[in-house]
Amino acid sequence: MGDEVNALRVGVVGAGQISGQYLTYLPKLGNVSVTAIADLDADRAAAAAAGVPGARATDPAGLYAADDVDLVLNLTIPAAHAEVARAAIAAGKHVYGEKPLANGTAEARALLDAADEAGVLVGCAPDTVLGTGVQTARAVLDAGEIGTPVGASAFMVTPGHERWHPAPEFYYRPGGGPLFDMGPYYLTALVTLLGPVRRVVGMSSTPRASRVIGSGPRAGTEFAVEVATHVTGILEHEDGALSTLIMSFDVWQGALPRIEVYGMEGSLSVPDPNGFAGEVRIFRAEAKEWDPVPERGGYRDAARGCGVGDLARAFGQGTAHRANGRLAYHVLDVMESLLTAASSGRSVEVASTCDRPAAVPAGARVEER
Structure with missing residues (x-):
């Protein structure tokens, strides 16, 4: 291949x-x-x-x-x-x-x-988790450098895509919203780092019934909002770790971390999972400060499409591809379960599970011409 x-x-x-x-x-x-x-x-x-x-x-x-x-x-x-x-x-x-x-x-x-x-x-997609950012964090976790994971936090907050997108309506229809639009990046990263999710609780809201397009030839056009635009939840991973999630199109400014993972012997700062690279930092109890982590895994210089290349490599070698349908199904199941939990006011067992995708070794590259 x-x-x-x-x-x-x-x-x-x-x-x-x-x-x-x-x-x-x-x-x-x-x-x-x-x-x-x-x-x-x-x-x-x-x-x-x-x-x-x-x-x-x-x-x-x-x-x-x-x-x-x-x-x-x-x-x-x-x-x-x-x-x-x-x-x-x-x-x-x-x-x-x-x-x-x-x-x-x-x-x-x-x-x-x-x-x-x-x-x-x-x-x-997303295949961003195959880049050096999330995969370096994965290598740190797999090496046990922050001890047994206790939990994580994942936050994506923005005022909404209608400010910049010339035709943003689909973001506010079923299949959109902050959870279905941006949640896959964060949830796929959390599953890659901590494994599949077995139970969720959540709440959601839709503070505004309509939005106004802010740019492009249709600027000023008002359209209806059909989905929850602020979703918060707690995920219980199969190994017992608890992740806290906020996905919002209703926050003008937030000083929240993209993803942090908390272990019994330290903490890990993970870069934006909507990108392929970024600095990973570790806080060790004995160090008392955050230290950068050199690149230790992931496809270098990757961009959208590296998941297609990873699939092609796996197909040629007869191995499993990483950004696969069962992982995507589990992430979708988690998102759907979160919305069910939010509407019902109770915890929801996630029916599906998946294998934690294989790590991408340090220095790996998708086949290049």
């Missing part, structure tokens, strides 16, 4: 805002090759394909049927994730999608079952 002849051929469905990051990084990899790009807007697909040597523009149906597409990269809006994945799986293609895996666990379970029956792989 190291040369173009054996590269996993990728067809991209969805040429919207996030696609540029994938289409910048994927052509650098030697174990994948972008062959086709489709979008409901034919002009947008053509413009995206023009920037990727060897790629052509097509429509979604043509892409699913194409003989030169092995994997469908699903970059559509959350409401379309399951529909696109179903079509790709039915065509016998592997699938890697943006998060969340689907709008709910029922849809997601059906996708995983269909993929198993078809004998194809399912991968899902």
Whole structure:
């Protein structure tokens, strides 16, 4: 899987805002090759394909049927994730999608079952946890340097995406909100660091019934909010550690850490899981201060799409890929369980579990040309 002849051929469905990051990084990899790009807007697909040597523009149906597409990269809006994945799986293609895996666990379970029956792989963002930031923190934890983990905190607070996004409505519809939009980064990091979650409690609120677009040609347009925009919860991991979570589109400014992990012999500061790198810091009881941790794991210089490369490597080697469908399903199950707990006022057992993905060794690189 190291040369173009054996590269996993990728067809991209969805040429919207996030696609540029994938289409910048994927052509650098030697174990994948972008062959086709489709979008409901034919002009947008053509413009995206023009920037990727060897790629052509097509429509979604043509892409699913194409003989030169092995994997469908699903970059559509959350409401379309399951529909696109179903079509790709039915065509016998592997699938890697943006998060969340689907709008709910029922849809997601059906996708995983269909993929198993078809004998194809399912991968899902975020792949940021494969970078040097979270993986260096993982190496510190695995080495026992802060002792047995007691708990963690994870905070993502912002006033909302409508300030900068020209078409932000989907962030405020089912499948969006701070929990479904940003929660996968934080929850996937927590599962990578501390393992799967077995029980949750939570509360949520929707302080504003509508929002106003703040930039772009539709600035000033008001739209309805259909989801909770402030969610807080406590997660009980299978090993007993407790994580505290706040995901909000209602906070103007907060001085909260992105992620911290607390152990019996020290604490660990983890960088923003929405990025691939960043400084990891450790507080050891005997040191009495925070110290930076040199890079000790993760794909170096990674960007969005490294999960596709990791899947291609695993496919070629017959091993398990890390940003996989069962991990994404568990994260989706945790999020759904949090909202159920918030609406019911009781703790909720998380029905699913998953394997903690294998660590990415220090100095590892996704195959590059």
